[in-house]
Amino acid sequence: MSNDATKLIERARQGRLVILTGAGISAESGIPTFRGAEGYWTVGAREYHPQEMATLSAFRSMPGEVWRWYLYRLGVCRAAAPNPGHALIVDIEHALGDRFTLITQNVDGLHLRAGNTPSRMCEVHGNIEYRRCAKRCRGDQLLRMPIDLPAIDREQPLPTGIMERLQCDCGSPTRPHVLWFDEYYEEELYRSSTAESAAADCDVIVFIGTSGSTSLPMRAASLAVQSGAALIDINLDDNPFANFARGLDDGAIMRGTASSQLRILADRLLE
Numbered sequence: 052m053s054n055d056a057t058k059l060i061e062r063a064r065q066g067r068l069v070i071l072t073g074a075g076i077s078a079e080s081g082i083p084t085f086r087g088a089e090g091y092w093t094v095g096a097r098e099y100h101p102q103e104m105a106t107l108s109a110f111r112s113m114p115g116e117v118w119r120w121y122l123y124r125l126g127v128c129r130a131a132a133p134n135p136g137h138a139l140i141v142d143i144e145h146a147l148g149d150r151f152t153l154i155t156q157n158v159d160g161l162h163l164r165a166g167n168t169p170s171r172m173c174e175v176h177g178n179i180e181y182r183r184c185a186k187r188c189r190g191d192q193l194l195r196m197p198i199d200l201p202a203i204d205r206e207q208p209l210p211t212g213i214m215e216r217l218q219c220d221c222g223s224p225t226r227p228h229v230l231w232f233d234e235y236y237e238e239e240l241y242r243s244s245t246a247e248s249a250a251a252d253c254d255v256i257v258f259i260g261t262s263g264s265t266s267l268p269m270r271a272a273s274l275a276v277q278s279g280a281a282l283i284d285i286n287l288d289d290n291p292f293a294n295f296a297r298g299l300d301d302g303a304i305m306r307g308t309a310s311s312q313l314r315i316l317a318d319r320l321l322e
């Protein structure tokens with residue numbers, strides 16, 4: 052059955068709230084998912100799918116091309132700005148303080164730029180504004196991407212000198228701080244266990260704009276529901292979390308843009 056989401060969200064007034072976001076919240080900032088047609092990338096005469104480019108094996112065989120793709124994407128993210136949905140999540144965090152955790156699958160860094168607190172947030176797929184030594188010579192230390200990178204043209208080769216600038220002090224290349232399709236979640240890099248613990252310990256979990264195509268969001272949903280939490284799904288379309296919500300006594304589905312539906316929840320939660 053489907054409930055009134057505004058009634059369920061009231062449990063977060065005194066309790067713990069987890070919000071888990073996916074590409075849907077960044078769509079209103081104009082950021083494409085990079086899993087669909089926008090993610091295709093041409094190298095020479097060949098077209099690569101995102102599932103091929105976003106891999107450790109691609110980075111090992113053609114690091115310059117993988118960096119060209121990520122630098123292009125970084126330019127798209129830097130040109131975008133947080134939208135009202137991101138701002139509402141900051142308002143909710145300010146109201147709940149340590150009773151709030153944000154889990155995001157997005158690597159665009161827009162939640163941080165909007166003002167969410169790093170210690171209350173888990174960027175479980177990384178953040179495109181950071182890189183790290185490919186040989187891990189610095190352990191888990193992250194390096195910020197240079198501010199003054201040239202714009203990357205989809206049709207042009209990587210400008211000269213870029214790969215040298217992206218080297219670690221130890222002489223190895225650095226790599227994007229992003230979880231790739233052929234890699235596993237690691238707490239030290241992505242706070243994935245922290246994210247699961249927050250889900251297991253919350254009173255309400257809200258899924259926003261995610262299709263659940265990776266394992267962590269679905270596990271978070273299971274952990275939350277097993278411990279008695281209410282589940283709210285905000286999405287434009289049907290998805291696995293809506294199906295999950297339909298089967299729950301304490302599940303609700305909201306259809307619409309992330310910002311419009313968050314406005315409704317925030318009005319009730321913060322009134």
Ligand SMILES: [Zn+2]
Pocket residue numbers: 184185186187188189219220221222223
């Ligand atoms: Zn190094």
